Amino acid sequence: MLRKLIPARKLGFASALFYLLLLYIIAALVWWFVSLMRQSHQMTNYKLEELKADDPAYLTKVQQITDEQHRATAKYVGEGTVFFSLIIVGAFFVYRAVRREFKLSEQQHNFMMAITHELKTPIAVAKLNLETLQKHRLDEEKQQKIIAMTLQETNRLNTLANNILVSAQMDEKAFHSTKEDLNLSDLARRSVEEYRTRFPNKNWSISVEEDLSLEGDPLLLQILINNLIDNAVKYGSKEGEIGFTMHRKKNMILVSVTDNGVGIPDNEKQKIFDRFYRIGDEKVRKTKGTGLGLYLCKRIAFEHNARIVVTDNLPTGANFTIQFHV
Template identity: 50%
Template sequence: MSLYKTKRLRLIFIVYWFLLVYIIAALVWWFIALNTQNHQMALYKISEINKDDVRYEGMVETIKETERRKTAQYIGEGSIFLLLIIAGAVFIFRAVRRQFKSNQQQHNFMMAITHELKTPIAVTKLNLETLQRRKLDESQQQRLIQNTIQEANRLNTLCNNMLLASQIEAGRHNTTKEEINLSEALHECVQDFKMRFPQRILQSNIVDDLFIIGDRLLLQMGINNLIDNAIKYSPKDSVVTIDLIQDQNRILLSVKDEGRGIEVQEKKKVFDKYYRIGNAATKAAKGTGLGLYLTKKIAQQHNANISMTDNTPSGCIFTINFKSAS
């Protein structure tokens, strides 16, 4: 946020808390004034009674009882008003804070998405200009073409994630239900990443012919997000492991990396929309904060759940637990 916006928000919060304190102080003053008036009226009524009257004690007790009832009434009404004011204040404060947080996340997302769009476009343009202006040997041409295809794949993945996130938020996405060979789909995803990142070590342990009911395109998108995250957030010389096994009537798909791992306080937030570990505006790793959010949504649409655990000695393990179709 800009300095102007920060000062403006600070001023809004100061005014908010000032008004809240003023309202509570006015309520307390109202109670004290009414109770004082009630007590004075009781004393006045007692002073008007003839002390020689045989009913004097009973009349005094009746006046004091009336005074006590009014005091209890003022306390009850004041307490209800105070609770309503505090509840309303807490609700408004949390709603505003949640909105500010959402705006900040969207701001970070726009910065990240701008960078994510500009980088592959710039690389693709440079590669094509190089191919156009220079005579390169076959190996150099293939390297530039491969790099251009890789950047185009990044753009395609980014657009797919944004489109899917928009459809899910609007409730307009319809999941296709068909029997899918998950083993075959996972093999395709792993082979695609091996071609895109030939320098990375990808190990897979995939049991053949494991079937589930679901949407093949969505599942591949979710798997790609997990593998892409593992590659982005782990050292280049480390191993990324992809496993697919069957445990009774459940199918477990896991992606393990050997990165620095995730802090305890951030583990519950990694599946939130737009959330990225650390400062999303200044992170060196590429990303928009949509990958894990969409993967969780995809898992839920397939009656599966996704979990994250620590890898030993370092890194993370993301596991999707599916129900077998057999």
């Protein structure tokens, strides 16, 4: 269950209140230190005034009083330093926790906005197609075309549901992986062909080596490949090429998905694998997505002793590569 969303506008108020309280605590600590030092100085003066100059032990007593004052000063300085350090360290951790909570809240808010858009489109298309079949008597060819479009949209819903369900289960460590020996080439080819059918206007470049096998979970690996292809379709240019290659290199199986989109800035290349993270502002973003796809890709790759990296696809675009160790 998602945590209660905190409006982003409250972040400024919370930060201001935090700094105000921190300054108050530091001011109180400084006032405590100054007061103790003043009190120690006054007590030293009182003791010195009570001494008699003709006392044979006058100098010895003066030295004792002075040493006592120095010890008290060192004590106050030490205690003050410890308290100040604890305040700063505690404030740092509290502030970081609050910032993390606000960031998570904003990400969840963006996720809710994105998931709403992702769900509305396939539901609306499927509903319109079914209503068309119900109200109109179409010829067999048109019926099959509408049915195929409806199946594509339900596949989108199924993929979205799988992403959300698997992500939640993996986060809660409740997902039970069922690894088996499988033909990764066949699995990848089926995924690519499905996307080629859904997006026939895209320029596809596909190269899959035959009979590449490994031990893995079929559902997770299909989600992994589908998410990478889906990411390339979303962010690639309309006229650009979408590349998919799979081949063996020594003791590794390399899977590469490329696009010719705008690419990913260097400072974003690691962030895009965080849960719910998406580049840009959710309110004005036109590209669909939930921020779970690449997060799942990284988690699934890790589950299969694999590594996923993103590099620039020159001259433009991104190149995602998965390195399976076999």
